[in-house]
Amino acid sequence: MGKIFVTGAAGFIGSHTTDRLLAEGHEVSGVDNLRSGHRHNLTEALKSPSFRLAEADVAEAGVLDCLVAEFQPEAIIHLAALVSVQESIQDPALNRRLNVTATELVAAAARAHGVRRIVFASSAAIYGDTTDLPISEEAPKRPISPYGEAKLASEGILLAAAAAGGLTVRCHRYFNVFGPRQDPASQYSGVISIFDRRYRDGKPVTIFGDGQQTRDFISVHDVARANVIAATSGGLVSGVANICTGRATSLLDVVAVFASHYPAVPPPTLAPARSGDIVHSLGRPERARAELGFAAEVPVAEALGELIRAG
Ligand SMILES: NC(=O)c1ccc[n+]([C@@H]2O[C@H](COP(=O)([O-])OP(=O)(O)OC[C@H]3O[C@@H](n4cnc5c(N)ncnc54)[C@H](O)[C@@H]3O)[C@@H](O)[C@H]2O)c1
Known part of the structure; x- marks a missing residue:
């Protein structure tokens, strides 16, 4: 069993990843400044003697170096980020600090303290x-926000660090992740968590466009599993891979599941499509299967049911 360091551990994906690592017997050290995450996401993890949480800003010089030096992990799962595309447009300097500088500090701490992954x-x-679907890893990289640009730059920083030797880097290009603990109050929150909140409140949802638009929605449980595989499996080489299902789900499909659980809630309100909204998004999942042995397993309807029951 390994020692794994998780940045952004109190976040949506970070807390599920932490839970899964602990369930598999690993020792976990997490760091989070609770900027968009919540301590209550880690209620179960914090009961474990194999888990500790530091409340700190990973973009501050010295923080990661100190925590990594002390814990001596085999792997770092770097999830901490400014996660709002809108906020990255409004404050590109903050986006750079949290989404690029922090990545440089992760790479430096890994190199300084012999972290292997x-x-x-x-x-x-x-x-x-891009409208060329499904999207493969070879597709042109044309980010349209400072957030996307920072993610691409971070991949480059980490893969260059890996090329220098002694370190394996796996970059996971997540598609639309959803599940319990996704914060519906966040600006960036996925459409599913916003729908979930509306149905819970007994209010109709608004669909922009005809509802036929599709996304590659993936359960957070699958994403957490992909993170754990990439952090703990032997024999991996550095690279990038889409973390997606390869299946398109329309908003009308999503609404149908909610409607079946909430028959008293009025049907959705249709509003004109918003300019700039992507109509379809779908990933090609084959590389993650080939390189990590990972394939998404949780059907969207089942994961939606879990979310609805989670309360
Ligand atoms: N949710 C998705 O659909 C999705 C899709 C693609 C990529 N991602 C990426 O996955 C990662 C996790 O996202 P999430 O959806 O769980 O969001 P989240 O906001 O729930 O998690 C991010 C966590 O990082 C913490 N954090 C932010 N800046 C920090 C800092 N400087 N120091 C310490 N902690 C800091 C936040 O408090 C939060 O707990 C992010 O890197 C995000 O960009 C998410």
């Missing part, structure tokens, strides 16, 4: 609004 939370945002 980094798993990085990249994003389908690096592809921009």
Whole structure:
């Protein structure tokens, strides 16, 4: 069993990744400044003697170096980030600090303290609004926000560090992740967590466009599993891979599941499509299967049911 360091551990994906690492018997040290994460996401993890949490800013010089030197992990899973595309447009300097400088500090701490593996939370945002679907890892990288640009730059920083030797880097380009603990109050929050909140409140959701738009929605449990595989499996080489299902789910499909659980909630309100909204997004999942042995397993309807029951 290994020692794994998780940045952004109190976040949506970070807390599920931490839970999974602990369930598999690993020792976990997490860091989070609670900027968009919540301590209550780690309620179960904090009961474990194999888990500790530091409340600190990973973009501050010396923080990561100190924590990594003390814990001596085999792997770092780097999830901490400014996660709002909108905020990255409004404050590009903050985006750079939290999404690029922090990555440089992760790479430096790994090199300084002999960490052998980094798993990085990249994003389908690096592809921009390509219409050539399904999107393979070879697709042109044309990010359309400072957030996407920073994710692409971070991949480059980490892969260059790996090329220098002694370090394996896996960059995970997540598609639309959803599940319990996703914060519906966040600006960046996925459409599913916003729908979940509306249905819970007994209010109709608004669909922009005809509802036929599709996304590659993936359960956070699958994403956490991909993170753990990449951090703990032997024999991996550095590289990038989409973390997606390869299946398109329309908003109408999503609404149908919610409607079946909340028959008293009025049907959705349709509003004109918003300019700039991507109509379809779909990833090609084959590389993650070939390089990590990972394939998404949780059907969207089942994961939606879990979210709805989670309360
Ligand atoms: N949720 C998605 O659909 C999705 C898609 C693509 C990529 N990602 C990436 O996955 C990662 C996790 O995202 P999430 O959805 O769990 O969001 P989240 O906001 O729940 O998690 C991010 C966590 O990082 C913490 N954090 C931010 N800046 C920090 C700093 N400087 N120091 C310490 N902690 C800091 C936050 O408090 C939060 O707990 C992010 O890197 C995000 O860009 C998410």
